Amino acid sequence: SQQQKVRIAVLPVIDALPIYVAQQEGYFKEQGVEVEIVPVLSAPERDQLMQSGQVDSILTEVVVNMIYNKETPQIKTVRFLRTTTVTTPMFRILASKDSGINTVADLAGVPIAISEGTVIEYMTDRVLEKAGMAPTDIAKVAVPKISDRMAFLDSGQVQAAVMPDPLASLSIKNGARVIIDDTSYPEVSHSVLAFRIETLNQQGEAVRKVLAGVEQAVTAINGDKTRWNGLLAELKLVPEPLLKDYVLPDYPLASVPSEEQFADAMQWAREKGLIQKDLQYADCVDASFLP
Amino acid sequence: MKRSHTFWALLALMGAWQALAMVIQRPILPSPVVVLGVFFAEIFGELGGHFLASLWRVTASMVISILLAAPAGLALGQSQRLNQIFAPVIYLLYPIPKVVFVPIVALFLGINDLSKIVMIFLILFFQILVLVRDQAEGIRPELVYSVRSLGAGRRALFRFVYWPASLPAVLTAVRQSIGTAVAVLYVVELVATSRGLGYYIYIHGSTFMDYSKMYAGVLAMSLLGLGLYFLADVLHRRLCPWQFIR
Amino acid sequence: MKRSHTFWALLALMGAWQALAMVIQRPILPSPVVVLGVFFAEIFGELGGHFLASLWRVTASMVISILLAAPAGLALGQSQRLNQIFAPVIYLLYPIPKVVFVPIVALFLGINDLSKIVMIFLILFFQILVLVRDQAEGIRPELVYSVRSLGAGRRALFRFVYWPASLPAVLTAVRQSIGTAVAVLYVVELVATSRGLGYYIYIHGSTFMDYSKMYAGVLAMSLLGLGLYFLADVLHRRLCPWQFIR
Amino acid sequence: MIRLEELSYHYPSKPLIFERFSLEIGGGEAWAVLGPSGCGKSTLLYLAAGLRAPTAGRVWVNGAILERPRPSTGLILQDFGLLPWATVEENVRLGFKIRDFYGPDGKHAPETTPPAVMDERVRFWIERLGLEPVRGQYPGQLSGGQRQRTAIARTLVLNPDLLLMDEPFASLDAPTRENLQKIVLQLRQESPLTSVIVTHSIEEAAVLGQKILILRNRTNRSAEVVDNPEAGGQGYADSEGYRRICSQLREMLGETA
Amino acid sequence: MIRLEELSYHYPSKPLIFERFSLEIGGGEAWAVLGPSGCGKSTLLYLAAGLRAPTAGRVWVNGAILERPRPSTGLILQDFGLLPWATVEENVRLGFKIRDFYGPDGKHAPETTPPAVMDERVRFWIERLGLEPVRGQYPGQLSGGQRQRTAIARTLVLNPDLLLMDEPFASLDAPTRENLQKIVLQLRQESPLTSVIVTHSIEEAAVLGQKILILRNRTNRSAEVVDNPEAGGQGYADSEGYRRICSQLREMLGETA
Ligand SMILES: Nc1ncnc2c1ncn2[C@@H]1O[C@H](COP(=O)(O)OP(=O)(O)OP(=O)(O)O)[C@@H](O)[C@H]1O
Ligand SMILES: Nc1ncnc2c1ncn2[C@@H]1O[C@H](COP(=O)(O)OP(=O)(O)OP(=O)(O)O)[C@@H](O)[C@H]1O
């Protein structure tokens, strides 16, 4: 009955491709839902728009979802947008050219540039722990902007940094070394689509249609990865110098984070002090809108 | 400002930039030659559009800021009483980073051009207010006496003494605002827009790491400012001819 | 500025804030009562440390900016020739968002306190320069003549006329700088630091989404600015007693 | 016209200049004020013009307590107070502009300004004071005397009924000065003008002042007035009476020096 | 001392004030300059002081072409030019401060300044000019005459060998004025002082000027000089010669009015 617009705040990352594809290919229209993509350039701006009610949905990650919900449930994750696969990592820990760091062991006590309180920090902790590093040996320095991290890594102002795919390739081109990536622990890295709970309650049907549209897009992308070069170039989701050789990752089909994934992330978030009390999986994740 | 001086200034800056680029030898600072190439390739296309979007936002917010802050500054500079009451309010609000108000402004105005203009306005307002107020406070009392003796009350003093006496300060404020307004585009044009030089620089510098495009955007900002300065100089000559006699 | 006025101003602002918070009814704008509670709980602990870190950065960068920009502004205001040469350079550099220079500054100075101070300095420098220059340009020629007739050359004019005549403008510049410097902490203190009010506001506003803490940080910034303004007022009375005679 | 009633005045944290000082200036009278530098002559005019409020006591003008400058009082300040951003002509026109701004409200402007004659009067006074060649110049481009004449024109153009002048002819050469003194005498004949002129020239005081007030370089408690009823008469400046008054004044002032 | 050689001057886009104007002022002479308002008297002093450069021609002072203000020329400006941020005492001391600043380099300051006497001289002149009661005040708190006396003190304190004065006594009362005229005469006796005084008072010119230059309100092409060799002598102001000169000057100036 309600033909209301659904507004999604989207960061300029490759994870958002299915949403753009669904919009461009008319999948949303086919499903009978009108979607407005609101581009934002950074996470704080995205959250500001959400907090002031200017958008209904955001591209985010489970940890952030928990932070939103730490007092009262505000938003719920309804679908993975991207996860690490065995073949394509989402994040890599890189060491700068002249740092002399070659192995995970060399990273002990070396400050790694990260962005605090995000999946990047979560992934860094978990991947390094899994690789056998003592938690006390993990040092971190907050540099929220990716471009600053890259510049600092490049000039040796920091010796190590976490970079997302595909930008990590740029650093590697400039001489940075991969020390470890998240393919060793694919459960941690992800991005998700989350909706305001009111929207889910009042416009559940529209949300379902949105997810159906995304599903169509994911299928289309996974089915033919070469078809989207034009769109990628136009949206500039991949830096120009990489575009030519870039191979799109496999996007996850309809799915949400599992209870185990959620519990692990929550434990980490509590240790970090990002949230003060345990949250219910059902308050933060909702698989019922998936097609 | 003469054209020729501007030309040489540009050339000198390019020289310094080239030298710095050669010292640094890193992608974060490409050579101006490369950037100029990109600039001229883009300015008649995509970059031009961003330029116009920013031009509109900067001009609109400057006009609003001057129109509101200059009279307010005059009023405070004119009356010690008013100033004593409002100074603490100004001093409490001025140091707040206005970016924290983005969500509140968005809440009331939505996420459109207007909310961006209002954000720039919030940043410029206090800067202009403080300058014009301090200037108006320094007016020679004999001028005030002489005009009061001609029958002027508060309003006429405002019109015939404080306003013209503060015009040079207002023009200084305009010059400062140009610099500030253009520079804060970078903060303001990050939210829910895909137009404007701020967006252009951010997306190329921070997301795509395409530094030559980013610097083409920086160059465009620089030139946007310069153009507005030329306008301000013309305005100054028009409005304050008495300052240019020797 | 009187204490009592400041108190009432604070109260009025709190009232307005409370009203706005009640209208908005969203977590992004908590009530001032809540924020005050948090503020007093934190200011003697964590927040206090951030406050001191920011205080140091702001003060250091302001001192450097004034020391470099004020004489430069005077020099340009004094000599039409110099000004014609340098004005275009200033006008080209002023509108550039200085944030884009973060990586370049870091390259030379590392990612430490110094590079943050230099970033604030880059932002303040042009603002002060333009103001002081415009002010020095407006000096009454009769003053210059009378002091030249006492034997003063360029340097002595600088010392005995341009400098004292521009002191009020320098103090205006100080007031503006306080506002600007504190506000830009939010941009500067994001990079590779975990101290400072900018960081505090960012981390609580953007990462932890703990808006009452974020606003406690905003309040701290506000008060940091206010304290510096009190200092500036005292300085003004000390340095320019002739402006306070009636 | 003016009545100072037990007036006291001092600048902040300075000694009293006037203490319970009383003086009555009748309508149509021509007064001159003489006294050593720094004795308070300018201050007296400021008080009479309503630009400074007395510390104690009251100033009555035209039967009303003076609380703000009267629109039909003309004041010529010692340091001219010309607007630096206005040309000679604009400065002369300023008073009319202010009246236009308020309209004839009786408070800021007299109720009876016929605006039609404005341009004509401005032109008339600019010419009369020899400012025609510099009418388009800014004060910064004027000679000292030209500035002073502009300030005089600015006041006279408004046709005041009370004219307060603070050393109005100090920087003018002898012929111009005499010419202007004649103008003032003439104005007095044409209209019911009350005038007070502060001057440092004994001769000028004797020529223009029917009553001459002498102030002293200490707290002034009572008015010391010299009568000079024939002032302004034809050929008075060559008369015996004039010379006598001059030497009397010189003697009185010499005392204090 | 001063030689104007075929000097021409006009303000930007204004008519010529001087055209190929030549004049020679000998060392130790006392000159007065008279002329109607706006004729170029102040301009002449600016040129002689080196504050404005002639459009054509040259100004020689003490055998050298004048290119910048000489440190031992004293100039008293018509509008005083006091620093608003300095007290009376600081204003009077300013010249010494400037000399200190440069040290005795012969260019900005004479080579022979004995700095020890500085304080004494400042005190002496402040007292001599009756500025003691206001020594700590800012110019904004002074009366017109007090400002003028401060400007005079500021110049005299430096002991100039050439004194250029632009209507220096215009806002002073008669006794003070006469007192100051006496001071100038006295200075001339004590030291080899060359002085040029611009005045609008014929009497003052006759008392102080051994040579009186008359300027006209049109382009001045040649110097019109009245000799008055007895000026400054004891009792000269009561002599027949004085009265004759005065009426001659009055006539000459009347012509132009
Ligand atoms: N704004 C002020 N603040 C403090 N003192 C002042 C102020 N204006 C004037 N005075 C002092 O008040 C006294 C009287 O000043 P006023 O200007 O009335 O003198 P005056 O008689 O006009 O002298 P003159 O003939 O020199 O102009 C002077 O001693 C002066 O120093
Ligand atoms: N800065 C200026 N720019 C343009 N014209 C000027 C400037 N200063 C003076 N004049 C003009 O030059 C002429 C001579 O000025 P000057 O000041 O020398 O006159 P003066 O003889 O000193 O007159 P007064 O007795 O009135 O002081 C005047 O007509 C004046 O209008």
Ligand SMILES: [Mg+2]
């Ligand atoms: Mg006076």
Ligand SMILES: [Mg+2]
């Ligand atoms: Mg003159």
